[in-house]
Amino acid sequence: xxxxxxxxxxxxxxxxxxxxxxxxxxxNGRAIGLLGPNGAGKTTLIHTLLGFHPPTSGTxxxxxxxxxxxxxxxxxxxxxxxxRDSFIAKMSCVHFVRLMAELSGIPADHALERAHExxxxxxxxxxxxxxxxxxxxxxxxxxxxxxAIVHGPKLIILDEPTNGLDPPTRNRxxxxxxxxxxxxxxxxxxxxxxxxxxEECCDxxxxxxxxxxxxxxxxxxxxKANRKFIELETRGGNRVAFVEAIGALGCDYxxxxxxxxxxxxxEAVEISDLYRLAHDNEVQIRRLNFKRDSLEDIFLKAMExxxxxxxxxxL
Amino acid sequence: MAVxxxxxxxxxxxxxxxxxxxxxxxxxxxxxxxxxxIFTTIFILCFIYPLVAAIxxxxxxxxxxxxLLQINVRELLxxxxxxxxxxxxxxxxxxxxxxxxxxxxLISRDLANNALPLYLCRPLSRTEYVLGxxxxxxxxxxxxxxxxxxxxxxxxxxxxxxxxxxxNLWMVGAIFLGSLVWIVLLALIALAVSAVLKWRxxxxxxxxxxxxxxxxxxxxxxxxxxxxxxxxxxxxxxxxSIWRGLxxxxxxRVGNVRGTVxxxxxxxxxxxxVLMEPPxxxxxxxxxxxxxxxVWLLARKVRAYEVIG
Numbered sequence: 001x002x003x004x005x006x007x008x009x010x011x012x013x014x015x016x017x018x019x020x021x022x023x024x025x026x027x028n029g030r031a032i033g034l035l036g037p038n039g040a041g042k043t044t045l046i047h048t049l050l051g052f053h054p055p056t057s058g059t060x061x062x063x064x065x066x067x068x069x070x071x072x073x074x075x076x077x078x079x080x081x082x083x084r085d086s087f088i089a090k091m092s093c094v095h096f097v098r099l100m101a102e103l104s105g106i107p108a109d110h111a112l113e114r115a116h117e118x119x120x121x122x123x124x125x126x127x128x129x130x131x132x133x134x135x136x137x138x139x140x141x142x143x144x145x146x147x148a149i150v151h152g153p154k155l156i157i158l159d160e161p162t163n164g165l166d167p168p169t170r171n172r173x174x175x176x177x178x179x180x181x182x183x184x185x186x187x188x189x190x191x192x193x194x195x196x197x198x199e200e201c202c203d204x205x206x207x208x209x210x211x212x213x214x215x216x217x218x219x220x221x222x223x224k225a226n227r228k229f230i231e232l233e234t235r236g237g238n239r240v241a242f243v244e245a246i247g248a249l250g251c252d253y254x255x256x257x258x259x260x261x262x263x264x265x266x267e268a269v270e271i272s273d274l275y276r277l278a279h280d281n282e283v284q285i286r287r288l289n290f291k292r293d294s295l296e297d298i299f300l301k302a303m304e305x306x307x308x309x310x311x312x313x314x315l
Numbered sequence: 316m317a318v319x320x321x322x323x324x325x326x327x328x329x330x331x332x333x334x335x336x337x338x339x340x341x342x343x344x345x346x347x348x349x350x351x352x353i354f355t356t357i358f359i360l361c362f363i364y365p366l367v368a369a370i371x372x373x374x375x376x377x378x379x380x381x382x383l384l385q386i387n388v389r390e391l392l393x394x395x396x397x398x399x400x401x402x403x404x405x406x407x408x409x410x411x412x413x414x415x416x417x418x419x420x421l422i423s424r425d426l427a428n429n430a431l432p433l434y435l436c437r438p439l440s441r442t443e444y445v446l447g448x449x450x451x452x453x454x455x456x457x458x459x460x461x462x463x464x465x466x467x468x469x470x471x472x473x474x475x476x477x478x479x480x481x482x483n484l485w486m487v488g489a490i491f492l493g494s495l496v497w498i499v500l501l502a503l504i505a506l507a508v509s510a511v512l513k514w515r516x517x518x519x520x521x522x523x524x525x526x527x528x529x530x531x532x533x534x535x536x537x538x539x540x541x542x543x544x545x546x547x548x549x550x551x552x553x554x555x556s557i558w559r560g561l562x563x564x565x566x567x568r569v570g571n572v573r574g575t576v577x578x579x580x581x582x583x584x585x586x587x588x589v590l591m592e593p594p595x596x597x598x599x600x601x602x603x604x605x606x607x608x609x610v611w612l613l614a615r616k617v618r619a620y621e622v623i624g
C-alpha cells in the first residue's frame with residue numbers, strides 16, 4: 001500500500017542554516033501528528049511538502065507522487081490550513097471558499113455548492129455571507145478549515161488548528177478533525193504544540209527536534225504494547241512470596257518502594273490470576289493501574305536524545 | 316459533506332483544465348473592481364475619445380453630415396498614422412489612470428492578509444498567480460486601447476474601401492503592438508509596486524511617482540546639458556518614441572540650439588548643438604530593462620512565505 005507521506009533523505013537549508021536534515025521514513029496513519037519544539041522544522045516540513053520551499057537534497061512523496069516532479073498533482077490532492085490568519089479581504093466567506101474551490105480545479109457551479117456545504121460542515125452556515133475579515137478568531141480558523149476541505153482533498157494539512165481558540169471552539173475543531181479522520185476519506189497531518197490535541201486526534205506521530213526525526217511511532221501500537229504494563233499498590237501479607245508467584249507465571253516484575261509493584265504481563269496471564277495470587281499470599285491489592293506511556297512521555301523521551309536524532313528511528 | 320448530511324466527502328466530479336485555472340483570479344478580481352462606482356465612471360469616460368474618433372471617421376466619409384455641420388473636410392484631422400498614434404497616446408494616458416486605480420491592491424492585499432499560501436498550496440504556480448493578476452490589468456486596458464483602436468481602424472477601412480485598407484494594413488500591427496507594450500509595461504510596474512508595498516495608497520502614489528519624477532528629472536537634465544538624452548529616464552517619452560517608431564513617425568533630430576558663449580581669450584564664440592532624441596533601440600532597451608526589473612521583483616516577492624536565510 002502507498003504511504004501517505006514518504007520522506008527520502010529530505011534536507012532543507014535556508015542560506016547556510018540547515019532546517020531539515022536527511023529525514024527518512026514513511027508515515028501511514030489516518031491522522032499523523034507532527035510534534036516538536038519551536039524551531040524543530042515542523043512548519044518547514046509542511047511548507048516543503050506543499051512545494052513552498054525546494055528541498056536542498058532528497059525528496060518526499062505524498063501518496064507516491066514526488067513533491068518536486070509532480071508538484072501540481074500533489075497540491076491537487078492536498079488541503080492546507082495555514083497557522084496564521086489567511087484570507088482574501090473584502091470577500092464574503094462563501095465567495096472566498098468558492099474561489100479556493102475553483103482554484104483547486106472545481107468548475108464554478110459545483111464550487112459554489114461545495115463552498116456552501118463546507119461552510120455548513122464546519123458550522124459557519126449562518127455566517128457564510130459575512131466578510132471573512134469581520135469574523136472572530138475562532139470563526140476565521142473554521143473558515144480556514146472550510147477552504148482546506150472544500151475540494152475534498154485526500155490529505156489535509158492542519159498547521160496549529162486550535163491556536164488561540166476558546167474551549168468550546170477548540171472542542172468543535174477537534175471533533176471536526178476526528179470526524180474527518182474517522183470518515184476515512186482523507187488523511188490528516190496535524191502540526192501542533194498542544195500534545196493534547198495530537199493525542200486526541202492522531203494515531204501516528206512524527207517528532208522533530210532540531211531538524212532531525214526524534215521519534216516516529218504509531219500511537220495505537222504503543223498503547224497496545226503498553227496495555228500489559230501494570231502497576232500495583234499492595235498492603236500487608238507476604239509481598240515477596242506474592243511477587244515470586246507472579247514471576248513463576250512468567251511475568252517480569254519490579255518492586256518499587258514498600259508498596260508498589262510493576263508487572264509486565266504475559267499473553268496467557270489474566271488480571272484474575274493476580275487477584276488469586278494476592279489472595280493466596282494474603283496481600284491486599286489497593287490499586288491496579290494499566291500504565292501506558294502518555295504522548296507526553298513519548299515526546300519527552302524523544303527530546304532527551306542529545307542531537308535530536310532517535311537512536312533507532314523509533315521509540 | 317452535503318448540507319443536510321454534514322458529512323465530509325471527496326469531490327469526484329469534473330475539473331477545470333489545468334492551464335485555464337489562473338483565469339479564475341481575474342474573474343473574481345474584475346467582479347470586485349466593477350463594484351466601485353468611481354472606477355466604473357472613469358472606465359466609461361475612457362470610451363469618450365474612441366467615440367469622438369469614430370465620429371471623426373464617420374464625418375470624413377459623410378458629405379451630408381459635413382454639409383449639415385458646415386465643416387470643410389480639410390478642417391478635420393486626416394485619418395492616417397498620426398491619427399491612430401494620437402489615439403493610442405490619449406488612450407494610453409487613460410490606461411495609466413485605470414492602472415493606478417485598479418492595480419495597486421491586486422497583490423498587496425493578498426500579502427497584507429497572508430493569502431498567498433492559500434493560492435500557492437493549490438495547483439497554481441507563482442507564475443500563474445502573477446499571470447492571473449496581470450490578466451486583470453491586461454483585460455481592462457485592452458478594452459480601452461487596442462480593441463477600440465482596431466474597431467475604429469476597421470470602421471475606417473469599411474468606409475475607406477479596400478485600397479485604403481491594403482495601403483494601411485501595417486497599422487493593425489502598430490496599434491496592437493504599441494498598445495500591448497504599454498499595457499505589459501504598466502501591468503508589470505503596477506504589480507511589482509503592489510508586491511513591494513502593502514498599502515494601497517502608498518502603492519498608488521509610488522506608481523504615479525515612478526512615471527512623474529524621472530520625467531521631471533529627465534527634463535532638468537535636458538535643459539542643463541542641452542541634450543535629449545534625459546528622455547531615456549522618462550517612461551512617458553520613451554514609450555512615445557516607440558509609438559512614433561511603430562507608426563513610422565519617429566525622427567531623431569528634433570531641433571537645434573544656437574547661441575553664443577563669451578570667452579575672455581577668444582572673444583565671442585558661436586555654438587550650434589543639434590538636439591537628437593535617443594535612438595529607438597535605446598528606448599526599446601529601457602522598456603525591456605524596466606520590465607526585467609519588475610519580473611525580478613515579482614519573482615522575489617511573490618512567495619507563499621518569505622524566507623530569511
